[in-house]
Each structure stands twice: as C-alpha cells, then as structure tokens.
Amino acid sequence: MKRPGGARRHAWLWGWLLVTLPGLAIAQTSPKVHELMAAPDTVHRGFFDASLKPVLTIDSGDGVRLHTASGNPKYYEGLGVPKDKIPPDLYRVFQGVEDNLRWDHTLNGPIYVKDAVPGDTLEIRIRSVDVWLPLAGQSFTPNRGLLPEDFPYRRDRALFLDLEKKTVDYLPGVVLPLKPFWGVIGVAPPAAMGRVQSGPPNVFGGNMDNKDLGAGSTLYLPVHVPGALLSIGDGHAAQGHGEVCLSAIEASLKGEVQVILHKGKRITWPRGETATHYMTMGLHTDLDEATKMATREMITWMTELKGLTREDAYMLASLAMDLIVTQVVDGTKGIHALMPKSIFQR
Template sequence: MRKLVTIITCVVSLVGGARAQTASKIHTLKASPQTVHRGFFDASLKPVLTVNSGDIVKLETATGNPRYFEQLGVPKEKIPAELYEVYEGVENAGRGDHTLNGPIYINGAQPGDMLEIRIRSIDVRLPIAGQGFVPNRGLLPEDFPKGKDRVLWLDLRKKTAEYAPDVVVPLKPFWGVIAVAPPAAMGRVPSGPPNVFGGNMDNRDLVGGTTLYLPVFVPGALLSIGDGHAAQGYGEVCLSAIETSLKGEIQVVVHKNKMLKQPRAETPTHFMTMGLNADLDEAAKIATREMLDWLVEMKGLNRDDAYMLA
C-alpha cells in the first residue's frame, strides 16, 4: 500500500538582513546518461561533480520520457534527441520516475551540517511538456476511474502554455525534486515520497530568487536536482504538474554544525517551514513547530510569542 506524504508549509513574513558575498567558482552540469540517476536516492551513489561551498552550478535537467511522447502521437522528429539519449542511456535507474542531475559532492559538508541551496534562476529550456494522471490516485480517485495523459507545447518567448483555446497558463518554473542523500542506513530510497532530506517536495514557491535549506546526513551532502515543472497549482492534486526540462543556476553554501529536523526555505518576502507526514494534521503540526523553532533561533523570541506570530 502506498502512503501519500503531505507537505504543509508554514509561512511568516519578516525583514531579513543582507548576506555576505563569497568568491565563487562556476560549474556546469548537463543531463546525460553519465550525470543522472532516475527514481531513487542512495548515499552510496558516486558523485558526478565536486564543488566547494559558495560555488555556483549551472544546471540543465531533463524531464519527459520520449517514448511517452511517442505514445501520445508526437512525431519522433519533434521530440528533442537529448531526451532519447538521457532516458534510454541512464544506467542508475530505480522504481521512481524522476530523472535527477547529480549527486553533487560539496566539499566540507558533513553529517550535522546544514546545506543552503540558493536558487539563483530557473527557466524552461525545451518547448515540449507532459501532464497526466493514473486511475485510483490523486486527491479524487473516486471521481476519475480512468487515467489521462496529454502533451503540452510551451511558448518559450511568451512564457505560457496553452491549456485550451481560452485557457493560457503563465509559466512559473521550479524543480519538484531537490534533495541531499538520505542517511546511509536507509539504503536506496524511492524518489516518490519526500522526506527530511528533501526530495519530491513539489513546492511551487521554490522559484528563482528563493533559498532552500536541507540537513546533511552524509559526507559531501550528495545533492540531486530534477523533476522540472513549468507550472503547477498548489497541491498538485492530480499528482502531476506541467512536466518539462529546465535550466537554471544554484549556489551551495555549507553551514557547519547547524542540523535541521525538516527542510526550510526563504523567499524574498517570507520564511517557510515544511512538515512531511502521511497525516495532514501531523504535517501541519510539524511545519508549525518548525516555524516556532526558527523564530526562536532567528529572532530570539520566546516560544509563546513565536506561537502567536506564526
């Protein structure tokens, strides 16, 4: 029986301080059979790139099985050749569907540290996307006994997707999966459910200009990123977004001896905590307690006042 892990976010708006700037080296990591793994996380995976704290990584991720597009009637010549190369050449494949760049080894990151991932920019890079749902899944399985899949063509200039003649969706791209490696004792973990190490959080607020914080469980952190979404509603109620290939830049910063219990995030205007649990109420409680902890740590509030502010 599959469990649905609920992500609840608790958001507070506060005025933050300026960040210190550090010298950075720029790396490039493009999706290829040698640089991706699909459908799982594992602390034993060998890194495909090694960087230092403060370095910038330019990413090109691949999302969209070309055989899936063929089955939906897309002529082979309209499907980007690189998708065939990545999907049919990848060797590290698990049970999940997410094709992930990495892992990236960050020098100096050790268990008990916190990894800051600054998402400097994200954009759509290919015009083809897919979306669908399968029977007996999602929020309303009783309403949709039959599945459906569709191809969407993206206007890269206008940054839109035409869903129907009178329904145009503005693109707001983000990576659905950002994760460090799980603790080694967990072994190989499917990429479907999110966890304390991040993963398939599908958090539509993690766009360019935002920052994600993750706890580190293994040396080097072993960061993986993928599952590109051109746009998504809050909740991803049918269990898919407008799935497509993305490009972007991240900057990674290691914070020593600052272990987190759950992922946290920061936007230009808000601080965000996340609660991951199969029970909706428990997820909400986790996210709220995380926000109280953050307010106490960050602003020196007592817990009573933090509770009222949250």
C-alpha cells in the same frame, strides 16, 4: 559570488551564524560556476541513495548551471507525438532507457560538497530557473491523485510550451503562464535508510513539489552523509498548490543554483525563504500532522532567529503566519508555513 539584492535577504543568517558559530567555513571568495547537463552518466532516476557515486564535486560557495530533463521520448511517441517534434536532447538524455515511462524524476547528480558532514546544513540559493525544452507532459493515473474514486482511469497529455511568451495554450480559451521550479531538490538520506524511492519527500528534502521555491528563493537542507550528495530535477513549468491530479506540467528546465555549506549548523527538517517570507515545512502522511510540523518548525526558527519565546512565537504565528497546502499526492503530504519578513523591525 553575490546575487543582486540577495545580501539583505541573507544578512540575518550570516550575522547569526557568525555570532553563534565562529568556526564556520564561509563560502570561498572566488567561487566557480560548474556546468551539469543532464546525460546518461550524470542522472539517476526515481530514487535517492547514500551509496551513489557523485558526478560533480564542488566547494562551498560554488554555483552550478543545470539543464534537467523530464520526458522519455518513448512516452511521447506512445502519445502520437511525431519524432521530429521531440527535442533531440531528450533522445540523448534517455539513451538506453527501454521502457516508456515519462520518468519525471530524472535527477541531475549527486553533487558532492567538500567538507560537508552530518550535522551541517546545506544552503541552496536558486539564482535562476527557466523552461529549457518546449515539450512537456501531464497525466493522472488510477489509484493516485486526490480524487482516485472520481477518476479511476488514466489520461495523458503532451503539451507544447511557448518559450518566448512563457505560456502554454492549455485548453481552448485557457492560457497558463509558466512559473517554473524544480519539484525535487534533495540530499542523500541517512545511510541507514538505504535506497529510498524519490516519490515521497522526507527529512532529506526530495520531492517537495513546492511552487514557492522558484527563482530567487533559498532552500536549507540538513546534511546526513559526507559530501551531502545533492540532486536536482523534476522540472515543473506550472503547478498549483496541492498538485491535486498528481502531475504538474512536467518539463525540462535550466537554471543556476549556488550551494553554501554551514558548518555545525544543524536543522531537523528542510526550511526555506523567499525575498518576502521565512518558510518551514511539514511532511507527513497525515495532513493534520504535517500542519503541526510546519507550525512547530516555524516556532522553533523564530525563537532561534528573532529571540522570541515559544509562547510569543506561537501567538504571533496565529496572527501573521500562513499555512499553505504544498501537495497532497506524493504519499507523504506537504504543508509549508510562511512568515512575512516585513513585520520584523530587527
């Protein structure tokens, strides 16, 4: 399956892999497209765990059409939203959930990728992503967010999204465009880590909250357990870099990803790319350390990909690479580095 306009964007990866790793398992010639609808038996909430049983098994190169759900109906009922304004799909997905938490991290998966083993890399091409349901939420809570000393209380909002105009009337005179993406895309952590909460992103990806990983982008994740065990969710209809109050517009999304396995291609941390930029990520509780991580990762990638010396890659980064604050509210903070593709002639 080929994505329109994607061949050029990924030619660098395939060419390099074919030269350096001739034993790679290349994506199958006739991939399937699977459906994975959020349902009580196809989601897990608030954690990653290598012991989870997969809900779907796919081959390298297959596509997965997703409908992910954010928004426990009991949460919206508690805000005074009439039941007839709450989409029936949310009642279906959250059947059996007794509390009134919003449960943004209701994750579809895990998805088992055949032949994936530790030391491989998973490529997730985000072919499309759009808003699915019109009801969404946003909040800040005590002791969280960037400014807990300024806002030591809680505020919640229910928002109704215009699915045709792709906007939301956020405040009187304030209309926001919807730019959806999945805040959580992650594989299972190493088994030795056990069950980990999905809040802080880590070596397995997870809650990166990276608004630049929207439709047309690609994410690369290191594989830590057999089958990789990929999970996706935490739909964001709109978010700024930083996500400063703790919450995006938390929404239910739909879209399609294609998953490609790269055998024997080991990376240390998540990487990504868009049509115009290479992307590396730094994840650390200290924002300065996250900045260093993202920069070191870009230097390493440019030496691998473009044959630059580390010294040349470092100096080039000072001229052409941008450092973006991904988010500052998930405990583990995020920085992503963007290097433009247009500067390279080969």
